[in-house]
Amino acid sequence: MSYKDQKIELGFQAIQYENTQRCQYAYMLEGFDKDWTLANGTRATYTNLPSGNYTFLLKATNEDGVWTDKLKRLNIVVTPPFWERLWVQILAGILVVLLGVWAFRFFLLRERTKNMFEIEKQRVYQFEELAQMKLRFFTNISHELRTPLTLITSPLDKYIRRGVKPDTKVLQMMHRNSNRLLELVNQILDFRKLEGNQQLRIKPHDELSVYTNIYTAYEYWAKEKNIDFRCEVLETDYTVCFDADIVEKIISNLISNAFKFTPKNGQIVLKVSYAHLQTHEDKVVTGKMVIEVFDNGAGIPEKYQEKVFERFYQLDETPNKCYSSGIGLSLISELVKLHNGRIDLKSEEGIGSHFTITLPVGYKDYEANVQEAVVPITEVASGETVVLLIEDNEDIRNYLTAELSEDYVILQADNGKDGFQLALEHIPDIVVSDIMMPLFDGIQVANQLKANELTAHIPLMFLTAKTGLDNKLKGLETGAEDYIEKPFSVSEIKMKIQNRLESRHQLIKKYQKEELFIEPTSLVDQYLVKVNEVIEAHLENSEFSIDFLCDKLAIGRSQLYRKIQALTGKTIIEYINTYKLSKAMPMLQDGSLSIKEIAFKVGYNDNRYFSRIFKKEFGHPPSHYVPNK
Structure with missing residues (x-):
């Protein structure tokens, strides 16, 4: 029968010819009924049967009411609708799963898009905030640069227009402001070094001269501002390891900030001590160096203390107060991290600030990064090597100056007399001289240089148009180390200067290893x-x-x-x-x-x-x- 047949009626009758009305019937539909049903007549009616397979069971009694053991069976099949068929259900299940997957991906994509939008919104906000910080930074750095520039250019303009020499106080003021300009530029360059993965140069140190040098450098400033500046350094008999250049930058920036925000008659203290030292023989194996800088200056409000170490952050932006470039404390924080240390700040507005820096100083704290201390010798190709050029031809003199100034400090003279005076005043590392010149010629210059105790050690190279073996021998007899004829190759001159200086430095190394104070002989200067x-x-x-x-x-x-x-x-x-x-x-x-x-x-x-x-x-x-x- 079909699932659309809402009613089914089954009739039954016992096969007995007498007293059939006294027979009773019981039936049960297996798969639908749970128990037998006593029939009230000779019909059984079912409505709204679900689809499936059923078995109709029937039993009856005789006229005496005795139930028979024989059952009558009738199989009934109700065909299901199409949506209850297995293949339809499987297809529907697949559709539901696909719909669920689509819905999940839809909501996931929507959330992801929403999150990306929030992230992008936050990134744009941070970018705008960083752009504003950079704008404020460049505005303030321009202000800091403009102030010392004004204090340098204004007096210069005044004295140039009047044609008079500046007095000592004005020169000192100009010198201080030029140092301030150099300090700002160096801080910016230090940041570029840090971005380029600057490496530590850990070396062993037996003394803490870096702190006394800083104290000496700021002692004059302390007297100018009438500030009580003290340096308390705890000495140790053990060798400690740290990067002196980085430590000097850290302390210099802290002290500079302290002087900037400490009023007259204030106090600044630099204190250095040690903690948790573990030693072996005369070296520190592990331990900490504690550097403290405290002052009784303006102090830093608590709400700003977490931000003062951020790059480009300025504590105060109001135009009637001190500007800060936003570099100093950020640079300090980056350098402390580079040195595997930590920095702490305690400050109260109107009372002062207390910076504490803790740096590891044991050789095991750095392992392979510790470099052995070597005797410092000036490098040949460095800005501290001085070359004196004595040449009357201006074009040649300017050309050589342009070529050599990248590697050396160049002094110039257009005649032998002035050249000799420059040699006496500056004691150059090497002299390059022409021979045919006014006042003193090259031979006279060479004789005077070698005869004077101050300049006798200076190597001399002749650069001349006088050719021929006789002229060359005459030049070399004066004690000159080389004789180069014109026209010359500037590469040859560079190489000979470099080789001559390198040879001299090798002699110095040998001289340092030997006994310095032997009895005077002709070999000793x-x-x-x-x-x-x-x-x-x-x-x-x-x-x-x-x-x-x-x-x-x-x-x-x-x-x-x-x-x-x-x-x-x-x-x-x-x-x-x-x-x-x-x-x-x-x-x-x-x-x-x-x-x-x-x-x-x-x-x-x-x-x-x-x-x-x-x-x-x-x-x-x-x-x-x-x-x-």
């Missing part, structure tokens, strides 16, 4: 002998200084510096210390005097300072060389 005699005569004088030495030698400080640097590769104070320590060594080995007495004998009042520089010079403390009794 006679001016260096004179320097040694002055130091020897005042060996026990604890007030002996560079200025004192210059006065005794009747020479300028810069001249003496370049002379000693050229001969030994050392600064003046390094050479003085080396000489004194070399005199202390035999006394220690003799053992008749105590270390403290020997320190006084060679002009050191501070016994600890004597021990520290002695260890730095010879690799071991003084006690190592005292014989056991």
Whole structure:
């Protein structure tokens, strides 16, 4: 039967010819009924049967009411509608699944689009915020650049128009502002270095001169502003490891900021200490160096303290207050991170600020990054190497200056007399001179240079149009190291200058490894002998200084510096210390005097300072060389 047949009626009758009305019937439709139904007559009616297979069961009683065990069966099939067929249901299931997948992807895509829109909206907002910060940064950096530029150009314009020389105070003001300009430019360049993955240059240090140098540099500024500036550095007898250049930049920026925002009669303190040091022999294995800078200046409001280390962020943008370039503190934060350290800030508005920087200083904190300390020698191709050009032809002089100025500092003279005076004043590393010149010719210049104790060590190269073997020999007889004939190749000149300077630096290296203070002979520069005699005569004088030495030698400080640097590769104070320590060594080995007495004998009042520089010079403390009794 069809699923559309809403009613089915089944009739039945017992096969008995007498008293059929006394027979009873019971039926059940398997698959629909759960129990037998006692019939009320001879018909069974079902309505709205679901589709499926059924079995109609029927049983009856006799006239005495006894139920028979024989059942009558009738199979009934109700055909299902098409939507209940298996293939239709499978197809419908597939459609539902596909619809679900589509709906899921639709909502996922919508959410993703929504999120992308939010992300893009946030990115645009951040971009606009960064653009505004950069705009404010460039506005403020322009303001910071314009102020010192104004203080430099205005006096210059005034004195140029009037044709008079500026006084000392104005020159000092111009010098301070030029240094400020240089500081700003250096900060910007330091940021570019950090973006280019700047590498640490960790070196071992036996003393913390970087802090005393910074203190000396800002001491004048402290006096100008009447600020109590103090430096408290805890000394240690162990070797610590850090990047001195990065530490100097960090401290300089912090101190500079402190001076900027600390009023007159204020106080700034630089304090250096150590924490959690673990040592082995004379080295720090692991440990921390704690650098603190605190002042009683304007302070930083609490709501800004988390942002002051962000790049391009300015604490105050109001035009009636101090502008800040937004570089200093951000640069400090980046450098501290580069050095594997941390920086903390405590500040209260109107009370002051307290910066604490913690840097690791053990050699195990950096492992393979630690570089061995080497004796500093000026590189040949550096801006500190001075070349003196003596040439009367302006075109040749300008051409050589343009070609050599990329690698060297160039001094020029258009005649031999002025060239010799420049050599005396600046003590160049090498002299390149023509021969045929007014006033003094090249031969006269060479004779005067070699005859003077200050300039006798300077290499000389002739660059001349005088050709022929006789002229060349005459030039070389003066002590000149080379003789180049015109026309010349500028590449040849560059190479010969470089080779000559490199050879001299190799000699200096050898000179440093050998005994410096041998008995005077023709092989030792006679001016260096004179320097040694002055130091020897005042060996026990604890007030002996560079200025004192210059006065005794009747020479300028810069001249003496370049002379000693050229001969030994050392600064003046390094050479003085080396000489004194070399005199202390035999006394220690003799053992008749105590270390403290020997320190006084060679002009050191501070016994600890004597021990520290002695260890730095010879690799071991003084006690190592005292014989056991």
